[in-house]
Amino acid sequence: MAHDFSAFVRRRGAHHLRTAVLLTGDWHAAEDLLQSCLVKLYKAWPRLDTATDPDAYLRRTLVNTHRSWWRVSWRRETPSDALPDLRARPDDPALALAVRQALEILPPRQRLALVLRYFEDLPEAQVAELMGCSVGSVKTHTHRGVRRLREVLGAELIPDDDEVEARR
Numbered sequence: 091m092a093h094d095f096s097a098f099v100r101r102r103g104a105h106h107l108r109t110a111v112l113l114t115g116d117w118h119a120a121e122d123l124l125q126s127c128l129v130k131l132y133k134a135w136p137r138l139d140t141a142t143d144p145d146a147y148l149r150r151t152l153v154n155t156h157r158s159w160w161r162v163s164w165r166r167e168t169p170s171d172a173l174p175d176l177r178a179r180p181d182d183p184a185l186a187l188a189v190r191q192a193l194e195i196l197p198p199r200q201r202l203a204l205v206l207r208y209f210e211d212l213p214e215a216q217v218a219e220l221m222g223c224s225v226g227s228v229k230t231h232t233h234r235g236v237r238r239l240r241e242v243l244g245a246e247l248i249p250d251d252d253e254v255e256a257r258r
Contacts (some may be wrong), residue, residue, distance in 0.1 A: 094216035200235035
């Protein structure tokens with residue numbers, strides 16, 4: 091059991107850490123979130139059908155644990171008027187930092203919808219199930235989140251839907 095769990099963490103841990111970083115917007119909080127979720131996964135490991143998809147269980151645990159954390163912590167957040175320097179080129183490592191900082195500006199549900207839809211590449215129905223809402227709510231959160239990212243990052247980094255269709 092412990093060997094299978096360790097192998098899973100070695101194989102998929104970095105991916106889930108990246109997801110946690112995008113959810114929390116903070117590397118240290120992401121490490122804490124993932125560690126908490128891995129403890130929960132380890133306790134449930136003997137009961138899981140690990141041959142199918144332990145990623146789904148860990149993903150749901152990440153979302154639910156993060157949701158409970160931000161419900162408690164939203165009162166401690168302080169707004170900032172400083173925006174990241176957006177003069178980065180697409181191949182510039184600073185672009186990833188700018189995107190993470192822009193994600194931090196979003197309300198938690200919009201951030202969650204964007205991370206699950208575009209980073210995890212999950213279908214809207216699965217995102218709705220993970221978020222505990224309707225597909226329409228996922229679409230609304232995604233639309234508003236993308237619109238806000240365009241405002242913060244600029245249209246050159248996040249093209250509108252017409253530009254995306256023209257590139258195809």
